[in-house]
Amino acid sequence: MTNFGGFAGEHLIQFIERIERLEEEKAGIAEDIKEVYAEAKSNGFDIKIMREVIKLRKLEAADRQEQETLIDLYMQALGTLGTDK
Amino acid sequence: MTNFGGFAGEHLIQFIERIERLEEEKAGIAEDIKEVYAEAKSNGFDIKIMREVIKLRKLEAADRQEQETLIDLYMQALGTLGTDK
Amino acid sequence: MTNFGGFAGEHLIQFIERIERLEEEKAGIAEDIKEVYAEAKSNGFDIKIMREVIKLRKLEAADRQEQETLIDLYMQALGTLGTDK
Amino acid sequence: MTNFGGFAGEHLIQFIERIERLEEEKAGIAEDIKEVYAEAKSNGFDIKIMREVIKLRKLEAADRQEQETLIDLYMQALGTLGTDK
DNA sequence: CTGCCATTTTACCGGC
């Protein structure tokens, strides 16, 4: 990874710029989210409660996900045990 | 903001779901970024250093931005002087 | 916060040493945890599954906690609305 | 490791609960540490710098440790030479 | 402006 002036350098620049573009997009979306909160607030909703609701829903989703992961692991374990391979 | 079952409730749900969709998008992009880093890494680049580079470039951009803001201010000031607006 | 040779310095040292002691304790407990995992493993249990179980239980606990927080927030909101204060 | 309802299951639960208790303790200590930092901060100290100091002291401790290990090795070697064990 | 929360970054640990 020497020779940064040559091909590797080109390559690096490309990676960096891809990331920078993605980060811009991400920041843009974060902006959007803030705007939605602001709009909701101006419609009389409580931001704190909204955040809490969102957090809880996320947690519940994570819960389900983890349950499935766990089941998969059990199945693997049992499968391994079962096939006597 | 009482009457959560009625129109307000409807409205709230809509805000929440909009936010959740945006957060998903955001998470997706975060994923993409991780992937780009991973790809760069598998091409022999050092992630930590890349992060540093990106941070620096961002700072420089902010500096430039600030400069431009300043320039705008001056221009306005000059414009004001010039046009007597 | 100049004069670090004097009283402030004394004070700082005390904070630092308190933290260092606590971190040692924490590291000790982390050790203990590792040992329990090792012991479980040597009894034929699958560490990965154990971690998953623990994660899920933690998530569920967090869930309940968040639900309560949310309810509290609702009560506050309704209380505020209700008392016309 | 089948028979999760029987003795193995019992055993597993016990391991899990031991770990959960330890993790709680650990979390408690982490809390304590945060509090100490907060207290230090309210006394005018800079948390970021404190972290840096603690990190350095840890490194130095590790260095000393390594040195001692080395010294021990030498001592053993000398002992071996001396005693002809 | 301060505390708190989310995100990001670093470090660790088990698995291959």
Added chain:
DNA sequence: GCCGGTAAAATGGCAG
């Protein structure tokens, strides 16, 4: 011994 993923530390940003 390395790699991948997971958990902890640390930093930054936002609401109050």
